[in-house]
Amino acid sequence: MVTSSVAPDDPAAGRGISRRTQSDIYRAGISGTKPAVPVASAALESEARKELSAEAFAYIAGGAGAERTMAANRAAFGRWQVWPRPLRDVSERDLGVDFLGRRRPTPLLLAPLGVMEMAHADADLAVARAAASVGIPYTLSNQASFPMEQVADAAPQGSRLFQLYWSASDDLNRSLLARAEASGCEAIVVTLDTHLLGWRTRDLDLAYLPFTRGMGIAQYTSDPVFQQLVRERASVPKADAAAVKVTPKAVAAALTIARKGAPLTGGGSLRDNLRSPLPRAAVETFLDVFSTPAVTWDDLAKAREWTSLPIILKGIVHPDDAQSALDAGMDGIWISNHGGRQIDQSVPTLAVLPEIAERVAGRVPIVFDSGVRGGADAAIALALGATVVALGRPYAYGLGIAGETGVREVVRNVLAELDITLGLAGLTSVSQLDRDALREV
Structure with a gap:
């Protein structure tokens, strides 16, 4: 198998990763060694289907209803094209971004995915180690397969955020946030869109x-x-x-x-x-x-009392809700429709990203997910206003195929494609990605 990683504190992390990645793969190929996971996103999903149980694949890959939101998320990327700009010196490229008060080597983070034991026995431990090895933050799910303290011990140098599903018990919410802070998490991600469980047809068909x-x-x-x-x-x-x-x-x-x-x-x-x-x-x-449909904006004020960590609201897809988050003093906005798992025929996230970014106007960071499958997708989202981009299903597929190595290679491949896309667009840093780098179809 082929592996390539950079230390999270390496100042060169995120620079020239595409050249290193391709060189590693092709050199290993001389002796007949191929990547541990397929590089193409469709092949990655297909291989994961073979490796996972029917129940696990349905839970990870499935969406709500007829899964039209999942299709819309992907189709939204098809409405944007990257402008190639040659004859510019792009020999040095920097993927670094500022996020939550720190300079990060890349604009990628891992979205929270629950029940990863369905994909691999090491579950969140493997994901945390892989994320730490490539220097990207990992958002640990409230529905993790290992306690947050154990995950912290598995990757003590890693950067972690903690996702909270707002429970019907305020005492439980308070306790979970206190543990997240004590275990070294950098921020709290309150997921807003799962106060009712989506109508997930694949899971219902399997009664699982x-x-x-x-x-x-x-x-x-x-x-x-x-x-x-x-x-x-x-x-x-x-x-x-x-x-x-x-x-x-x-x-x-x-x-x-x-x-x-x-x-x-x-x-x-x-x-x-x-x-x-x-x-x-x-x-x-x-x-x-697990959740309560009675939670409102007023409840979020309690979270400020329970933790001193920055609070990011996940599940924002309407500009007015983004404004409400700003009015409530939240520290970040996470644009997401839960990867199409909650509402069938929901608004695709990329379609609303530019409007929300205009409303936010740089006052807080914007995290973006739903529909991201590769580095070119990440480049488009960053150009339309995202501060960082969160990866979901692809890393779960990598985990199911090859454990920690699979996660690492999936992340490596996305970053390498992002780096190549940046350079072929004639740009040398992520900060240069804006609407001028894109053409709307």
Whole structure:
């Protein structure tokens, strides 16, 4: 396999990465070694489909309804073309950007993706290590497969943000934010668009939601407030609890829940966990408190009391909401429609990026995601006003195919294409990317 990385503190990080990447790949090819993951985005997804279980691929690749928002996200990029500008000295190129008070070697970060144990056993640990090795921030999901403290230990030099799904329990929200700050996260990303779970047809067809198997709830089961909620629930048996038909899949689900329940039962044996009401109560408690449709702008003021970290609002797609975020004193805006996973026929994010960027006028950073598959996409988003660009599904596919190495190579490939696109557009730094670098079709 071919790997290429730069230390996050290397001042040359992000410079000339395309030349290094291509040289590494072609030189390794002399001896018959090919990249660990496919370079083309379509081939990457196709290979991931082969490697992942049907349930895992559906959960990662799927969207809401007829998945028209996913298609619209991609189609929006097709309305912009990069202007090639030759005969300019582009021998030195710098991908660096300023974000959250620090100079970053590249304008890329990893979006929060939950339940990555569906893709690889090392899940968030592998993603954090890969992100740290190439010097890009990793947004750790509230639905991670490992507690945030364990992820911090796995990549102590890495830069991390923490994504919060606003829970129905304010005490739990406060506890999660305190832990994020204590574990070294640089900012809080409050996801706004999942107060109701989207109508995800692939998951519904398979009757599969990983959280009901105890997966993706490690941030909760490791939290003292959540543990107390579970104990309180388990102490009051429900007489009307629906019976589960005993099948091989039901038994497998029970075993998974029992294993995931170890933090609640003091790490007891599998037999003890199977007998304990706590693991099942943890799943039921999670489903009760995961989110609330009652959250409003007024609730965000509480987050300011709970943490001193910068707060970024994720799920903004309307210019008026961007203005409300500014009025509320938020520290950043994350333009996202959850990768098309929440609303079918939603507004594509790239279509609203220029208008939101004009409204924000540089007062806070803008993070952009949804539909990004390669470096040329990132260049277009940056030219239209994004401060940094977040990558989602592609790195999950890389994780599923080749673990930590797969994530690293996916990120490396995106950055290399971005670097090439910048140079062929006649530009030498990301700061030069603007509307003049693009042609609207």
